[in-house]
Amino acid sequence: MKNRIAQFALLFVLFSAVSFAQDKGIFQKNGIAINGYDPVAYFTESKPVEGQEAYSWTWNDAKWLFSSSANLEAFKANPEKYVPQFGGYCAYGVSENHKSPTDPNAWTIVDQKLYLNYSKKVKELWSKDVPTRIQKANEYWPTLNKAN
Incomplete structure (x- = not known):
């Protein structure tokens, strides 16, 4: 039993290290x-x-x-x-205070800056109020960028 717990603990540590290294x-x-x-x-x-x-x-x-x-x-x-802004994470997601992956086909350039989004549907949500979304994302990004 102790051996199995030690194995799970080791897997957790290794998985966490790999996740951090990739972010x-x-x-x-x-x-x-x-x-x-x-x-x-x-x-x-x-x-x-x-x-x-x-x-x-x-x-x-x-x-x-x-x-x-x-x-x-x-x-x-x-x-x-x-x-891309926000490290290439979904700009809409960052404006909602979380990191999400992106679809390369869901993109926008605003003021000579590239923004990627999770999907074309999410890009539609983003497009409804781009200035507010950018402002919110800029506020959340420093904290999100520090967190894994």
Whole structure:
């Protein structure tokens, strides 16, 4: 019985460490930021474009993929210009004080900043009052970003 409790405790600690290591404030799956989509393409092509392993770069403890060497170089020169707000977590979710994953096809650029949302339906909710949502999300993000 004690051995089984020790095993569960060890699994819990390992799972917690893995979860923490993958978070780091950037939405990522398997260490790849924003579902492997090219953050620069939202600005240059006005659409989501899948990145390629050949054009990858690690920034802020996440691997970012790009669709071209030009986009990779643009990101390297100024990551803050292209990185999605709230680490790529759902902007609507952050405005409701929680982190949620995102759909690369549910996006908006406001004042030259990229915002991603959980789904197109959630993006519709977000779009009803973008200024208030951004204000609320900006208030909640510092605390959410510190929490796992």
